[in-house]
Amino acid sequence: MAQLGEWSNWAGDQRCRPARVAAPRTVEELAEAIGGAAAAGQKVSIAGSGHSFTETAMTDGTMVEVEALRGVLDADPESGLVRVGGGTVLRELNTALAGLGLALENLGDIDAQTVAGAISTGTHGTGATYANISSRVEAIELVLADGSVRELTAAGEPELLRAARIGVGALGAISAVTLRCFPAFVLERVDEPRPREEVLGRFEELAEANDHFEFFTFPYSDRALVLERNRVDSPPRPRGVAAFLNDIVLENWTLEALAATGKAIPRTIPSLARFAGWVASGGRTVDHSHRVFVNQRKVRFTEMEYGVPLEHGPTAVRRVIEWIRQNRFPVFFPIEVRVTAGDDADLSAAHERPTAYIAVHQYRGMEWRPYFEAVESIMNDYGGRPHWGKRHFQTAATLAPRYPKWAEFQKARDELDPQRVFTNEYAARVLGP
Numbered sequence: 001m002a003q004l005g006e007w008s009n010w011a012g013d014q015r016c017r018p019a020r021v022a023a024p025r026t027v028e029e030l031a032e033a034i035g036g037a038a039a040a041g042q043k044v045s046i047a048g049s050g051h052s053f054t055e056t057a058m059t060d061g062t063m064v065e066v067e068a069l070r071g072v073l074d075a076d077p078e079s080g081l082v083r084v085g086g087g088t089v090l091r092e093l094n095t096a097l098a099g100l101g102l103a104l105e106n107l108g109d110i111d112a113q114t115v116a117g118a119i120s121t122g123t124h125g126t127g128a129t130y131a132n133i134s135s136r137v138e139a140i141e142l143v144l145a146d147g148s149v150r151e152l153t154a155a156g157e158p159e160l161l162r163a164a165r166i167g168v169g170a171l172g173a174i175s176a177v178t179l180r181c182f183p184a185f186v187l188e189r190v191d192e193p194r195p196r197e198e199v200l201g202r203f204e205e206l207a208e209a210n211d212h213f214e215f216f217t218f219p220y221s222d223r224a225l226v227l228e229r230n231r232v233d234s235p236p237r238p239r240g241v242a243a244f245l246n247d248i249v250l251e252n253w254t255l256e257a258l259a260a261t262g263k264a265i266p267r268t269i270p271s272l273a274r275f276a277g278w279v280a281s282g283g284r285t286v287d288h289s290h291r292v293f294v295n296q297r298k299v300r301f302t303e304m305e306y307g308v309p310l311e312h313g314p315t316a317v318r319r320v321i322e323w324i325r326q327n328r329f330p331v332f333f334p335i336e337v338r339v340t341a342g343d344d345a346d347l348s349a350a351h352e353r354p355t356a357y358i359a360v361h362q363y364r365g366m367e368w369r370p371y372f373e374a375v376e377s378i379m380n381d382y383g384g385r386p387h388w389g390k391r392h393f394q395t396a397a398t399l400a401p402r403y404p405k406w407a408e409f410q411k412a413r414d415e416l417d418p419q420r421v422f423t424n425e426y427a428a429r430v431l432g433p
């Protein structure tokens with residue numbers, strides 16, 4: 001639990017004590033808060049919903065909360081262009097879009113993030129022909145350190161927009177975002193447990209065959225729970241009580257109980273994980289896309305996620321599992337594997353390459369460092385690029401060669417924030433001074 005004056009992330013394992021917290025209600029107040037802090041020589045960080053596992057939103061200077069800058073500001077259902085406040089939470093956005101007959105093209109597995117926070121770290125869902133959420137950003141309104149407001153558009157400043165679409169909070173405060181949305185659609189989700197080797201052997205084929213393919217696998221089990229989500233013409237059939245039983249009781253309470261047992265008695269983890277692999281059940285859901293994409297995540301954990309070239313995904317997963325088993329490392333949580341199309345944001349983990357995303361998790365309070373270090377060293381062999389909101393140990397020096405447009409990003413940074421007012425400790429480590 002965070003102490004008075006302390007900020008903490010969702011996982012509860014990243015904390016900071018900002019010297020000042022500002023909660024502007026308008027863009028003008030936001031500009032004043034930032035301009036004032038910068039003039040007083042303070043660093044500024046913008047906090048979204050605190051759902052990053054890294055220190056990316058943290059500061060001991062001025063923390064700006066943009067919660068009040070939320071909601072749909074303008075919408076054109078014809079073109080699908082929708083302008084929203086940067087502090088809009090995805091859950092609210094999805095509801096508002098549904099009211100307009102629209103939807104986001106793809107989503108990650110929760111909807112608690114703010115729009116600005118989600119795009120700033122390259123938040124993604126899954127789907128071989130769909131890129132991450134920020135790839136659908138058509139314009140960004142950015143408040144700079146001197147309090148000025150810039151509108152970055154694809155037509156006006158394409159280079160700056162490619163930098164700001166995934167800006168890691170280091171370029172300015174995003175007050176509004178224009179998103180390209182799509183006519184509302186219905187998804188069918190089919191979950192099926194299968195042998196892991198079969199899934200890895202057919203990885204690219206399964207990714208191609210489904211709109212949105214992913215799988216979870218417990219390292220000490222030989223099975224994988226495959227989730228296939230596809231667009232269908234049939235009407236939605238909400239699951240009601242069945243959804244509650246599955247999402248809350250099975251996916252959260254059971255997971256929590258098993259994870260807590262594993263934490264208390266680590267030697268039981270392999271058997272618990274095998275058990276969890278066996279009870280992971282199949283199922284079918286047909287509902288509005290935003291309800292089918294997202295899940296409830298109530299069990300707290302920490303996470304690392306890497307994007308590697310699609311073709312290396314299966315080998316990288318096999319190596320992670322081999323390391324865990326060889327070292328008998330106590331990890332109960334599953335590995336999650338997703339795919340996305342490439343995109344052109346300078347700092348995207350999927351920059352110009354179809355990508356397999358491999359995410360590893362550890363239950364709260366359990367040792368994660370040796371596991372994550374081992375995973376990172378495997379991902380390094382494939383030119384892996386870390387998710388900016390999830391744990392990693394990279395520095396600007398190790399990262400620069402992995403992003404062909406690194407220099408372009410730094411040029412945009414020099415133009416938008418020459419004094420590095422928005423560079424906190426995390427940004428200094430991963431982007432350089």
Ligand SMILES: Cc1cc2nc3c(=O)[nH]c(=O)nc-3n(C[C@H](O)[C@H](O)[C@H](O)COP(=O)(O)OP(=O)(O)OC[C@H]3O[C@@H](n4cnc5c(N)ncnc54)[C@H](O)[C@@H]3O)c2cc1C
Pocket residue numbers: 010011045046047048049050051052053056057058066086087107108109110112113114115116117118119120121122123124125168169170172173174175297387388389390
């Ligand atoms: C349970 C859980 C599930 C998750 N699932 C997924 C998933 O499926 N896919 C995925 O890719 N990621 C996932 N994540 C990671 C998450 O999407 C990212 O970390 C995201 O950035 C969090 O958004 P936020 O609003 O909480 O932003 P924060 O974590 O608060 O901030 C993230 C970054 O954005 C910056 N920022 C926030 N608001 C602004 C603004 N207005 N202007 C400028 N910069 C800003 C911050 O300074 C910081 O650098 C998950 C995280 C959790 C805890």
